[in-house]
Amino acid sequence: MSSLSPNAFTLRGGCDCRSIRYTISVPDLSSRLILPREDPTGAEVRSPEIFLDHCDKCRRVSGALVQAWFSCPQDWVEWGTTSALESPTFTRLNTADLTSSQPGNLPIINYASSEGVIRSFCGKCGTNLLYMRERRPEEDDTLMVDIVLGSLDGESLERQGVRPDRHFYWDSGVNWIKKLVTEGDRSLNENGEGLPKHPDSSRKEVV
Numbered sequence: 001m002s003s004l005s006p007n008a009f010t011l012r013g014g015c016d017c018r019s020i021r022y023t024i025s026v027p028d029l030s031s032r033l034i035l036p037r038e039d040p041t042g043a044e045v046r047s048p049e050i051f052l053d054h055c056d057k058c059r060r061v062s063g064a065l066v067q068a069w070f071s072c073p074q075d076w077v078e079w080g081t082t083s084a085l086e087s088p089t090f091t092r093l094n095t096a097d098l099t100s101s102q103p104g105n106l107p108i109i110n111y112a113s114s115e116g117v118i119r120s121f122c123g124k125c126g127t128n129l130l131y132m133r134e135r136r137p138e139e140d141d142t143l144m145v146d147i148v149l150g151s152l153d154g155e156s157l158e159r160q161g162v163r164p165d166r167h168f169y170w171d172s173g174v175n176w177i178k179k180l181v182t183e184g185d186r187s188l189n190e191n192g193e194g195l196p197k198h199p200d201s202s203r204k205e206v207v
């Protein structure tokens with residue numbers, strides 16, 4: 001069950017070279033989309049969904065052992081550059097514009113990884129940013145987007161409840177990876193003990 005704050009809040013993130021930045025405006029709890037499924041306790045599930053994804057395709061595209069997603073309605077997300085997001089005169093791009101053939105002046109690369117699916121990357125630094133697929137007939141009219149959770153700024157990742165709370169495509173996963181993420185592995189040295197600190201480990205981000 002989600003432990004996100006019930007109040008409205010904003011998350012920020014973007015690519016490594018900072019050519020592409022985004023904000024996610026999460027509304028208060030009563031305004032969050034109710035999803036057509038229940039959690040294991042039978043309670044309603046509202047956007048966003050934050051989850052680990054064990055499918056082969058997402059693992060390859062991310063290059064990470066496990067892909068993690070922040071899935072929400074497209075209209076929560078706005079796209080721009082660092083300076084553009086600070087400028088009140090800038091016309092922010094919505095996600096549909098971003099994944100169109102004319103994505104403003106952002107260096108986005110859109111990759112059709114399967115029918116009806118777009119995955120987007122920064123064309124300068126290669127950061128994997130989002131997954132979007134066409135709406136299916138049985139779904140309601142709300143267009144959704146999955147934002148790569150790891151592209152959020154460190155400060156946003158440390159907000160209350162902004163962490164995966166379920167596994168998707170568990171049956172597709174690699175056994176040792178599933179074990180690693182659920183049980184850990186005591187043979188890895190925990191907390192990087194005895195190893196040098198990362199020289200660029202500051203989590204201070206400025207949008």
Ligand SMILES: [Zn+2]
Pocket residue numbers: 015016017018019020122123124125126127
């Ligand atoms: Zn970039």
